[in-house]
Amino acid sequence: MKTKITGMGMYLPEQTYTSEEIEERAGFTRLGLKKGLVRMLTGCESRHYSAPDEMCSDLAAKAGEAAVRDAGLEITDIDALIFGAITRDYSEPATANRVAHLLGMKDCFTFDIFNACNAFISGIDLADSLIKTGKAKNVLVVCGEALSKWTKFDYTDKDELLMRAPVALSVGDGGGAFVISAAEDDDPSGIVSTYFRSLPQFWEVGVIWGGGVIHKEESMLFVPGTVNKLTQAHADMTKAYFPPSIEKAGWKVEDIDCFLMTQIADWILKNIKKTVGGRDDQFISVIKNIGNCGACNIPLTACIARDTGKIKKGDKLCLMGGAAGASLGTVNVVL
Amino acid sequence: METKQITLDEIRQTIRRVMSELVEFDVSEISDDALFIEELGVNSITIVQMFLTCQDTYDVVLANEMNLAEPMSVQKLAELVYSKLN
The missing domain is CATH 3.40.47.10 (Thiolase/Chalcone synthase)
Known part of the structure; x- marks a missing residue:
């Protein structure tokens, strides 16, 4: 028994901001800092931010829908859904439940997996195991990061802004998803x-x-x-x-x-x-x-x-x- | 009209001036070859600020050369800027 990636999907929110716009919002001018630090340290020039009413599950569902379509499957073919991200909709229930609801899934099992920036690939690892142990055939692993909603902008201290901003302000939002499916042993993929x-x-x-x-x-x-x-x-x-x-x-x-x-x-x-x-x-x-x-x-x-x-x-x-x-x-x- | 050539020494002076505004020790007492992180204990954000100021001051692009894992000194940064200008 082996597994393979049968579908991939992504979603990026419509609104984009340059690094200089984000630095301005966080108080670079107000606190007397030269703009351009985010771009110089990380290479990030622009990022997408989710809309105020756009949740992690919304980002993940849009990417998940694209991945299932890419796999040539129907939503009903998915028997397990794993949501893996840093951000989440609520402390409880698992965000995966709202993703599954948005996708119209009914006969499946869902749960979240958290492992900071490795949450998504930990989800792939787990999907691989679920399939190899016969507990699922097609697993949809989704991620929906709304990191802009966990970004601090109300800085009042220049030193704190300087310490955190170049890395913290480089974050962006987006959704990504893979379908992991059972494959024949002689499948080259x-x-x-x-x-x-x-x-x-x-x-x-x-x-x-x-x-x-x-x-x-x-x-x-x-x-x-x-x-x-x-x-x-x-x-x-x-x-x-x-x-x-x-x-x-x-x-x-x-x-x-x-x-x-x-x-x-x-x-x-x-x-x-x-x-x-x-x-x-x-x-x-x-x-x-x-x-x-x-x-x-x-x-x-x-x-x-x-x-x-x-x-x-x-x-x-x-x-x-x-x-x-x-x-x-x-x-x-x-x- | 003849454009005045910017010398390596002028760039070193600029870096020292910028650095003096960002660190708490006396910059006049350090050598041009003293390594920012390893020998002077300069934090990484200060180095990024120096790169940014040099980039803006001399209108060169240094972003591709900014690498906090590589040793950097007044001399190395000045040579980098000088090489971009010439």
Whole structure:
């Protein structure tokens, strides 16, 4: 028994903002800071923001609908739906329920999975397991990130703005989805391996403190932008983690057609490329136009890569995610 | 009309002036080769601010060269700007 990606879909909200517009909103001029820091540090020039009444489930449902259509399936063919994102509609119930309701699903099981920026690829890993253990045949894994709604704009302290803003203000909203389906063993397409590891010694880096039982106040619910320790450690993490994740697939770096990765900053992507010994044509950066979309980075990058002809059926893809936690995850798949 | 050539030394002076506005130590006492993060303990956002100011001051694009994992000093940044101008 093996599994494969049979459909992919994405959705980007209509409204876009430049980095300078977002910096202005957060108080750069008011607090005497030179605009351009977000673009210089991350490479993000523009991002999409969801409408005030557009929820995570709305973004995920639109992407999910596109993915099911792309797979050539009907909604009734989906027997499990997993929602994996940083943001969510409510603390309870699982956002996946509203996504399923919006899609008109009736005979299915649904749940959420949270793992910071790796939530979506953790969902793929779980979908792979559900199918291989006979609990599902077609799993719709969706992501809907409305990170703009967890973005702090009411800064009154220049030092705090300077510390958080360049990373925190680069976030964007979007929806992404994959359909993972059962496949025959001789199918050339398929998920070849998954590999996840956590580095819990970093659990206090990049924490969104609100939303849990400790800090119930709304003022604690924002993307912190303080990921310095993780970005400083990313080269060592990549060196330690990457070789076993590729070995597990029986691949070499040069075999991989495309790396689809977490999009934090262009300079980090360049360093990872250098660390793994990859070529320019194997890597795709989308942060310039959509920013850092959290767990949605990887499905959005995959869809954009396919739409622009950078990946095609039969390509070997390495979905490689780094997340707060710290969590590292890889899904190696032949499209 | 002849355009005045910007020298490497002028760029170094600009970087030192910008840096003096952003850090708490006396910039006149550091060497041009002292590494910002590794030797001077400068935080990464300060380096990004210096890149941004140099980019605007000299009307060059430095975004593609901004890499916080690579060692940077007054001399290295000045050479980078100088290479973009020439």
